[in-house]
Amino acid sequence: MKELTLDDLKNALRAAAGEAETLDDPADLLDVPFSEMGYDSLAVMETTAQVERMLGIELPEEETAELKTPREYLDFVNARIGETV
Template sequence: MARFTVADLVRALRAAAGEDDAIDLDGDILDLEFEELGYDSLALMETAAAVEREFGVELSEDDMADVLTPRAFVDLVNVRMAAAAR
């Protein structure tokens, strides 16, 4: 089974919400909060919608309310992908 990676997330973030020139998304961002990276809740919902379409997972607003870091986002998507594969 394919896994959702931080590289997938970065690609989705850039496509859905752009990128702040002051933030290097290619660095070690896994445990930085999305706010620190310049992304608000609207940007995350747009990113979640893009991930849902591309990876065939469902990410509710309630799920996303608890997602504060890229690591949490990646983990959530992988849990949803594993559940869908069963």
Template structure:
């Protein structure tokens, strides 16, 4: 799998709803909390479902509930992707 990037995260979060549609997902917001960016837990769960559908990476609900920042989400997706055996 290719690396999951901030651009991927931005696209999937926008598809999940919530947040400011004009927000720039630059390096400056990687450590901002999702709640401060306008994304609630439902949007984060929807993002997780989209990650599974598009990237084949399944995140446990408990892991998703603990995600607080975009950086944490990107790191977790890339970590889980690295654990998936290539067939």
């Protein structure tokens, strides 16, 4: 079973919405809201499309749009990976 890691998520954010300076910040990014990193809801939607292609799963758009931090996003996606196995 594949798991989405923070590095995977950072790569998907970069691919979908460009570079944010805070992604390379040594501080723990897990609980920093996407909005504080410079990513809006459209960026999260584009990231979700990247993640779906990467993992070969489908994620409900209305639920992923509600996720505010990388920790929430990773927990949500990894729970869905477990459901599809």
